[in-house]
Amino acid sequence: MDPFEQAWSHLSVRRDGAVAVVTLNRPQARNALNTALMEDLTAFARAIRRRSDITVVILTGGEHFFSAGADLAAQGERRKPTLLETRQAVMAGPDMCEAWEEIEAVTIAALEGYCIGGGCALAVACDFRIMGESASMRLPEVPLGxxxxxxxxxxxxxxxxxxxxxxxxxxxxxxxxxxxLDWGFCDEMVTDGQALAAAQAWAAKLAALPPLPVRMTKEAIDAVTKAGHHAATFMDRDQYLLTSRTSDFQEGVTAFFEKRPPKFTGD
Structure with missing residues (x-):
């Protein structure tokens, strides 16, 4: 089925000529990335990966938030999964980011409000990021343990x-x-509420360019800058499986909810 005609559970998808706009649509959970939303994002990206009729894909969220990150409250299985099953399940996030990174069209993340954790990981998997002036990006993982x-x-x-x-x-x-913007995370900062419009202006400029050398440029630059990425991170899911079972992680989460400084021991 054409991904622009498909009914997505937690995405709003539309197309304007060669430009696709994908909106995270789980506002009741602040666009937190649960399994269903990540599966939608992965499936859409894979469906359009080599579409020659799509020049630009814009990814955006809500007016006040892009995404609150991974949905830690989501419960995938009623029984306790095996470690092997858990190791497979935690690939949902990396697979989603990889799928967006592999889209041949140019990808632009239009960010308003906060972009946290897994939402930040998804945004940096895109080619460009445009942010409203009150937007921010944050990774809370390490301070949580x-x-x-x-x-x-x-x-x-x-x-x-x-x-x-x-x-x-x-x-x-x-x-x-x-x-x-100063660091290089953001490619343009605009007035609040104008990130999507700015991304659409970028998309119009890109759509007016000859598509073949644009794709070749993206592929070549990605090949140079990302050649060693897999070697550096193939083990990070096992690092997660280790750190998520530590006493420090439990302390970090508990201290967060109790609004007190954590006391880490390295255990």
Whole structure:
């Protein structure tokens, strides 16, 4: 079935000529990335991966948030899964980001409000990011006691450099749109509410270019900058399986909900 005619559970999809606009549509959960939403995003990306009639794909969220990140409240199975099953299940996020990275058309993330955790990982898998001036990006994983996974660390380092990548990931502090613009996370900062319109203006410029060399340019630059990404991150799901079972992770989550400083022990 044509992905533009398909009924998606948590996506709103429309097409304007050679430009596709994909909107995360799970507002009641602040577009948190549960299994169903990640499956929709992955399936859509794979369906249009080599579509020659699509030049640009814009990915956007709500007026006040792009995504609150992975949905930690989602329960996938009633019984306790085996470690092997869990190891397979945690590939949903990396697979989604990889699918968006592999789209041959140019991808633009239009961000309003907050973009957290897995939402940030998805945004950096796109070619460009345009942010409203009050928007921000944040990774809370390390301060909670787990590693940042979804194979996103090389993408972040490629955009902002190693020192800023370490600062952004380790501290878990929100980077404002102005900071993101200065660092290289953001390619344009606009008035709040205008991120999608700005992305559409970029899309119009891209759609007016000859499509073949545009795709060749994207493929060549990606090949140069991402050649070692898999070697650096193939193990990050196992790091997640380790860190998510530590006492420090339990302490980090508990301290977060109790609104107190955590006391980490390295265990």
């Amino acid at each position: 787990i590693n940042m996974s979804w194979r996103s660390l090389p993408r972040i380092a490629a955009l902002v450099g190693p020192a800023r990548a370490k600062r952004f990931v380790m501290f878990g502090e929100a980077a404002t749109a102005a900071t993101c």
